[in-house]
Amino acid sequence: MDSSVPGSVLPNQLRNSGGDCVCLRETNYFYQNFQLKTILTAQQVSLTCKRLAHQVLENHPGLDNTVIIGLQPRGIFFSNRIVDVLRQLTGQGVTYGQLDITFYRDDVRKSLHIANTTNIPFGIENKKVILVDDVLYTGRTIRAALDALLDFGRPAGVSLCVLIDRRFSRELPIQPDYTGKVIDTIVSQRVKVAWTENEGSDEVILLDN
Amino acid sequence: MKLSAKHLLGIKHLTPGDIQLILSTAAQFKEVLQRPVKKVPSLRDITIVNLFYENSTRTRISFELAEKRLSADVLNFTASASSAAKGETLLDTVNNILSMKVDMVVMRHSASGAPHFLAQHIPAAIINAGDGINEHPTQALLDAFSMQEKFGKLEGLKVAIIGDIMHSRVALSNMYLLRKMGAEVTVVGPPTLIPPYLAEALDVRVEYNLVRALKWCDVANVLRIQLERQNQPLFSSLREYNLAYGIKQSTLQRLDKEIVIMHPGPINRGVELDSDVADGPHSIILQQVENGVAVRMAALYLLAGREVEG
Known part of the structure; x- marks a missing residue:
């Protein structure tokens, strides 16, 4: 019930958006078993991306020594948008890579995950790295990402930018530096971030069963 | 998604989906091998024994490197320096090793079917690193990976497999996979080195004329004459074999197109392949060896990553 945290919202306070998430309901039968609530609309996602890009620029003026690294697979959609905004704001190129953490996971023997492409065509030695992912939940993905990242060199610093922070669900002591929206959820709920490239529209949805 | 098989005994038992999964995972491991730290912690809790009942250079080093790049613990077993020389049976040897909590077995054996036999008796995952004249699945996978890398696809590719088809496990695995x-x-070679009914059994074409086959193909996968497996004379001499089926620079120059030359190694220079061809610009033999590590990492990763029971 911590309403003092800016941007925080409790599930029961979420409005039921009704027809807003039609695209998911129509395209994927899986989602018909859930109650869907919109957390962020397309317009809000766009505004949030712009805000986060500005916040990154506040701390990394000029982005001279800064690199952006999106996490495969679904963090890439978000990091693409952040990088687009950063390019518009700075009017210059942004050093941008994609990292896949499949081989660094701690649950290889429990379930098999299919690897995605890693593309980091630059050194990260002494750079300020901003890791970008869509949802921060248990923190295990970020733990693996830190391990993977350090195999590419010794960065001057690493910070974390996420669109959604599922607060109180952490299993490791990892916190974001740039947060789109903080939400309080329970384990049985799911958060789905839909992107135009994949699902047809930008939207963040809470799934309740 | 995961492999349909628990073991990698041969290409015969894999589905096209399995093969595609291994090849696409290998592509990601190839990227890992370009990084400053060429090692990932995926198999940190896995112990792998390399059981080699037959000599090997490339395959053994390649497997060991792949295992180490995946952070697995590695045991090496060479038959000539072991109790197998004192008369211990294969199953006893393996059960003794497994009782020391080993998770996976990579095995090469001169008897065809040895890993299949083992698979029926032990719980650990087995990777066949070559069994007699049967199969050598990881070699076929790395050949396919190299071809896919070179041409972008396997479908529709024209591959000539040249040489000792009868005694080559590489040939058999390659034929299964490519089809x-x-x-x-x-397949190209002297009639005595091509098993009868091969064309019907595996849906491949048989050709006895080297130049005609080279004119047809995009890739020539050249095999070694396996004298150690031939207990009767199947052709008159290595020199005569070289005259009829050895690939020379002059042969390649007579073709009106460029073809890619592959060889699983070890090469008998001057027999199946002349030195200027083996070291020439069309040869991808060393790329094959490089890709071998990534492909074996993919096979090990996908087999070790299966769900634990219970």
Whole structure:
């Protein structure tokens, strides 16, 4: 019930958006078993991306020594948008890579995950790295990402930018530096971030069963 | 998604989906091998024994490197320096090793079917690193990976497999794999080195004329004459074999196109392949060896990553 945290919202306070998430309901039968609530609309996602890009620029003026690294697979959609905004704001190129953490996971023997492409065509030695992912939940993905990242060199610093922070669900002591929206959820709920490239529209949805 | 098989005993038992999964995972491991730290912690809690009952350079080093790049613990077993020389049976040897909590077995054996026999008796995952004249699945996978890398696809590719088809496990695994992935295969060699009914059994073409096959193909996969497996004379001499089936620079120059030359190694220079061809610009033999590590990492990763029971 911590309403003092800016941007925080409790599930029961979420409005039921009704027809807003039609695209998911129509395209994927899986989602018909859930109650869907919109957390962020397309317009809000766009505004949030712009805000986060500005916040990154506040701390990394000029982005001279800064690199952006999106996490495969679904963090890439978000990091693409952040990088687009950063390019518009700075009017210059942004050093941008994609990292896949499949081989660094701690649950290889429990379930098999299919690897995605890693593309980091630059050194990260002494750079300020901003890791970008869509949802921060248990923190295990970020733990693996830190391990993977350090195999590419010794960065001057690493910070974390996420669109959604599922607060109180952490299993490791990892916190974001740039947060789109903080939400309080329970384990049985799911958060789905839909992107135009994949699902047809930008939207963040809470799934309740 | 995961492999349909628990073991990698041969390409015969894999589906096209399995093969595609291994090849696409290998591509990601190839990227890992370009990084400053060429090692990932995926198999940190896995112990692998390399059981080699037959000599090997490339395959053994390649497997060991792949295992180490995946952070697995590695045990090496060479038959000549072990209790197998004192008369211990294969199953006893393996059960003794497994009782020390080993998770996976990579095995090469001169008897065809040895890993299949083992698979029926032990719980650990087995990777066949070559069994007699049967199969050598990881070699076929790395050949396919190298071809896919060079041409972008396997489907419709024309591959000539040249040499000792009868005694080559590489040839058999390659034929299974390429046919499953939609490539066309022609086997080339003297009639005495090509098993009868091969064309019907595996849906491949048989050709006895080297130049005609080279004119047809995009890739020539050249095999070694396996004298150690031939207990009767199947052709008159190595020199005569070289005259009829050895690939020379002059042969390649007479073709009106460029073809890619592959060889699983070890090469007998001057027999199946002349030195200027083996070291020439069309040869991807060393790329094959490089890709071998990534492909074996993929196979090990996908087999070790299966769900634990219970």
